Amino acid sequence: MVRIFLSILCAHKFLIYYNLHVMPKSLLIIFLSIFLLNAPLKGQDHYSIKGITTDTFGEPLMLATVMLLDMDSTFIDFKRTDENGQFTFNKIDVGDHLIRINFLGHVPVTKDVSFKGEDIDLGQIELREIATELMEVVVKAARASIKLKGDTIEYDARTFKVPEGSSVEDLLKRLPGMRVEQDGSITSDGNAVTKVTVDGKEFFGADPQAATKNLPAEGISKVQVFDEKTEEEEISGIEDNSNQNKTMNLELKEDYKSGAFGKITVGGGNDSRKEIKGNYNRFNDKIQFSLIGVGNNTGRNGLSWDDYRGFMGSQSWSFGDEGVYGFGNGGGMRFISFGGNDDGLESSLQSIFFSGNQPGLPTSANGGINFNYDHNKTKINSYYFVNRKGLLKESISDKETFLNPFNALENSSSISETTALGHRAEVELEQELDSLHTIEIKSQFALVDNEGDFSGSSESKFANENFNTNSNIFSNSNLTNGHLINTRAVFKKKFKSNKRRRLGLNASFKASTLNENQMQNSINSFFNEQGLTARDVLDQNYDNLATKDEFRLNALFVEPISEKISIQAFYNFSNRKENGDREVVDITSENQVVNSFLTRNYENDIGLNRLGAALKYAHEGFNFSLGAGFQRFTLFGTFEGVEGSNISGTTDKIYQNWFPNVSMFFQPFRNSYFNFSYRVNALEPNIRNLQPVIDNSNPLYLREGNPELTPQIDHNFNIYFNFSKPLSGFRMYAGGGHTFYNDQIITEENVAENLVTKVRPVNFDGGSTSRLNFGVRLPLKINKVSIGVNMWSNWRQSNAFVNDELNETSTFSYTPNLRLDITPSDQFTMHLNASFRQEDTEYNINDQLNQNTKNFTYGVELNTNLLFGFKLNSDFNYSLYRNDRLSLDEDIPILNLSVYKQFLKGNKGELRLSIYDLFNQNLAINQFASNYFITRSETITLARYVMFSFTYNLKGMSSKNRGRRRF
């Protein structure tokens, strides 16, 4: 309506001029309508507003935008002024309005229009020019916005760059219209600033310089300057122009990115169970600081993914990238990998946070401090973490080894008590040199100190005989300590000529030393039908000092060929030097003698050169990569025994192979994706496996190296498809994989008459594994009830030599899983889970041995509100283990219950009473069928206990009975 009105109005102006001469009929109607519309407004519900805009010299301003607003600034209509600077709004609803006039380069003017029963003529409205300085410097150069509130001009101080540590005074010197005199006094547009306030409040008794000299510029977000009003003016509302003094207000930054959170839990229970856990995080725009400490003897790790994220802050996702370039997308990919063994020396921090509950009776203590700095082009990340883990483990196990013609049976029991202490520290600096170049330097330090006592006994016999063939009693102890330093430098370059052309270079050096001291004590007895035939007493001390130095160099280059195609080339070099010094001393009642058979020095030198390239295509959701590489391993090792022992040897091997790599990722239709890959990996033999050294730490189970070993080559095929219908909550996936091996490293076992087993690694072609998985999840009632079905299946074809005979074993397992989530409200949630796993194993040497194991698990998790603000968490797990061959028939019900109440403002406090394993059942059962033996073991784990705990959370706890949230 408003628009139509405007157009007719334009016509009207001309009509007045022409209607005396001719009056076409068509126009008559329009004219009449205009006449009616413009009828006098007396007593009407509409009125008009007009005015003339001029500059300060009285010249009319043409094409100024005049907006008609409601009293709350709501936009109604607008006009542009004509060549005379005039504007008119007609037919305005009765009521008060605002007229806002904007004109380029001028301070916008707002006029109150209060309706007094007649049309309003605002007369001449003068627009003041915005100081050129303000316009040029603030708006154009600093790209800041300026806010105009009557006499106040405000602009964002953050856009004016001052060196770090500058005071407000330094900042003011850069602002347009502002002058800071030698004595620190301030003038704005020539007028003295006599008062400075901070966030509207007086700062240190109104001395303007107190604030400007002392406050850091970084803390200021806005500077406002306005006319100072005398008390008289404020009361009367009448401005007295004789007062030219200004007031300056400094607004402090509200630090958006800052925050602090943390909590502490302490608990105690029967059987001297205790737990304590605390974490605290504080962060702002530049700095992140966190502390964590956990200690308990409840067998629970006590560390979660949330704790890891809290501890690492913005670095949570940057782990796992060791900078070894390959076929993956050049840089920027985040992937997860967890580190290895070496008695914990090379294990990663994540492996501490994410390790599961171990069977046995563990105690653990962890503590760490993290500090991240991120500002402008510099990032520093650092942490220190200490962890100590103790484990008392008592287990029994049965094992059946398949020999021809008779099987061997072994049962054993053992007790071990271990403690592992580790310290880890890391410092990383990332510096952006300019928009094209970045360097990163990272150093890691680790220290381990482990000790352990192991004792136990075992008995072995042939299945067809009724006497033990051998028995063993042992008591060993172990002390290990070592340290590691790893430093890496990365250089990344983008090219100015083409932003997609990239270069990455990195070099790293890792050095570690591990010192191991073992005391072995065992008595091995051998029997025949008549009784004891021999008894060996072993009493030895081992001292093993191993050092490792590794140097790596990696390079990556990406060259774009076209919009869709690029070439990626990489080179990996590594060289590892290993030195070992192992001394074995036989202890007899009389003396200590160096064991010349087991004592030796070794030196290994392992090199890798790998070169590869891939052609990559990427366009509109379709990605394809085709590549190949060539690699060459060189393994050189020497060892020698004590003088005169005649033990010495050299390993000198070169392995080289080509390897292809194909991958494809595409989205066939909306909400779906599909990928396929074929990769070849080569796994070079561990040098320990290459040396003909006998490891007799278990005298009934001897390990020996094989100098003929060649790398194992894995061919991996993978396929995956995912599809969802988000509106209905439906999701499904299906995936599969197949791997076959060339020169797979398998074991060769030789079992002697007295059941002493000797194991050696050998290469063999023919093994494979395959898997097929799929899953569907759909809501029966959105957000209330949903059902999920999964099925995992695996085939494994594996081989082993036992007493020179090839054992081929095929294993097929499948695990259907059904899950029902019932979440009717925040007060009550229930999750039901049923899963079944069956594994069928077939043996080529004797189908009598074929077996199947079954494992059923039923779970119910229930969370609900109780009376008087109390709440309940419960989780019940019922596991059934079945194996006919081992006559295993064990049912284990585990029920955990806890009742808690949250209190204090914002649910900051929580008191909780928990009962773990109410039925006092906890036993860890493990059953395993390999290609030449089956075994099952039971380990005593922490059973029923009661714990009473208190938690205080700085930020309060969620009051909902929900599990993890997704976001």
Next chain:
Amino acid sequence: MKVNIQIRIFCLLVLLVLGSAHTFSQEYKGTIKYDRTLYYSKVIESLPYLSEEERDRQKLTWGKDEGWAHPYELRFTPEQTIYTYGEQERENAYSWRKDEFLLVHNLSDNKILHQRVMGGDLFVIEDEAPKYKWKILNEIREVAGRICFKAETVDPIKKQTIHAWFTNEIPVSAGPEGYGGLPGMILMLVINDGTAIIEATEIELSEPLMELPKKIKGKRIEQLAYNEKMKKYFKQCIDGERNPYWRIRY
């Protein structure tokens, strides 16, 4: 008689531009390139079901991350605007399928055609252009070389506060993301205190490419029905404690 013809022509013109905001907007046609940057950390932070601790933890992890920027283009004539994806610079990363997105606004009859994906389904909204209640604020700044004034409105469906910076220098009542109705072109939008920022980077005042694809695929729906669907899905996500903005354009 000569005068009479002039009057007739004039009246015809008047009737022709009936509904267009002002007579001299005819001169203005062109293409404006925008960068739309979404700060995901802020999106997550605004989720109502997070506890204070979770909110802080996510801010700690992601707060320093840069936003996701995508180029968009607004092509406009006094009769019509077309808002869609701009040309994106290739990167050395996986290429993903883009959700269809096209917004056509016929200024002459105030009708829109809006092709978009919501909750994984493709819709085409054909309806009157939504009306926004703007408040004009007292602030000016420069965007892409033009002086802009600030206005504020609220998206009633997503409950977002929208700050628009419009310029009188391009007197076309339009803008990106379907916003318009101000006395000039919107060159910048700031959604929910900077959670998403749509900012003009380049303005070219020349004949724009106004061609539309021959077939615009998607389920035809009216604005009101679409809003109801979205509200329902939004509520469903929040009740189920899932982030709705994975599947709804912010």
